[in-house]
Amino acid sequence: MKLLDIYFSLKSDLDLVERRLLDEVHTSQYNLKKASSHLLKAGGKRIRPVFVLLAGKFGRYDVTKMAQVAAALELIHMASLVHDDVIDDASTRRGTPTVKAEWGDRMAMYTGDFIFARALVLLSEFSDVRVHQLLSKAIVSMCEGEIEQIRDFYNKDQNLRTYLRRIKRKTALLLSISCTMGAMVADCSPQVVRLLERYGYYAGMAFQIIDDILDLTSTPKKLGKPVGSDLRQGNLTLPVLYALHNSPDGLRLRSLIHRDMSQAELAEAVRIVKASGGIEYARQMADRYMEKCLSALRELPMIDARGKLEGIAHFINERDH
Incomplete structure (x- = not known):
């Protein structure tokens, strides 16, 4: 099943999510409203809302509740992106200027805080304590992951375990929660909730590894x-770590990675990583996570949503942007 077909089948529900997102970033503070709307208008894959909606199909599906959860989790994701761009000193995202680039660091941080707070207000309407416990623990873990990432910038001695823990907290956790919360709010059975949680986690791990590959192999237009x-920002991903430990040019690569990398040094570092087999190693790792993702999916009831989740899994593993 093609990704566009999946999104088209959910169009009316996703449109409701978009309206909720626009409502939630509304504020009488003009600059805050403009900055909050900036990233929202830039679009995105909306994979977290899609996961919420499809997970809900395995239980008692209430589109209003599903859209509320989906919007809240997408807001949390958006807030993390705004904060990330400040930390990474990023000037563009999805081909458009970042909030940081347009309004500066201080405004970007407050904008991220505002979006995050709006997500919490939205979820506060749910009485199920499991939803709040799950989200609270996840937010703590995500923050810890961000601190670890900052700590490990340009750290050429970090290991595979550190990397995997980082991408779990950075990406896989929120995708897993999207599936879990969608299933919980739809009153799915505990077994279905657990299987969807595993699906989201493994899909998220594969998603981030593919992202890290594309950062080195794609084009600026697609990225x-x-x-x-x-x-360049010192975020050493799986292909780079592999090259540092396995390439015959590993020592040269170590010397190239520093806070003031020139464009020529970056280009040489990328060439070393590509020649090391690091891209292929990362691809094999992503494939292993994807197989675990599909294995969890096969244990779920055979309904239309399962086929759509499988289609998204294949898109994650085969995408070029």
Whole structure:
């Protein structure tokens, strides 16, 4: 099933999510409203809302509740992006200027805080304590992950375990929660909730590894940012870590990675990583996570939503942007 077909089948529900998102970033503070709407208007894959909606199909589906959860989780994701762009000193995202670039660091941080707070207000309308416990623990873990990422910028001695823990907190956790919360709010059975949680987690791990590959292999037009941005910012991803430990040019690569990398140094570093087999190693790792993702999916009831989740999984693993 093609991704566009999946999104088209959910169009009316996703339109409701979009309206909720627009409502939630509304404020009488003009600059805050403009900054909050900026990233929203830039679009995105909306994969978290899609996961919420499809997970809800396995239980008692109430589109109003589903849209509310979906909007809240997308707001949390958006808030994290605004904060990330400040930390990473990023000037573009999805091919458009970041909130940081348009309004500065201080406004960007307050905008991220505002969007995050709106998500919490939206979810406060749910009485199920499990929803709030799940989200609270996840937010703590996400914040810890961000601090670890900052700590490990340009750290050429970090290991695979550190990397995997980081991408779990950075990406996989929120995708997993999107599936879990969608299932919880739809009153799915505990077994279905657990399987969807596993699906989202493994899909999220594969998603981030593919993202890290594309940062080195795609084009600026497809990425919406310069190739090698993660490496230049000191975020050492799986292909780079593999090259540092396995390439015959590993020592040269270590010398190239520093806070003031020139464009020529970045280009040479990317060439070393590509020649090391690091891209292929990362791809194999993503494939293993994707197989676990599909394995969890196969245990779920055979309904239309399961086929759509499988289609999204294949898109994640095969995408080029």
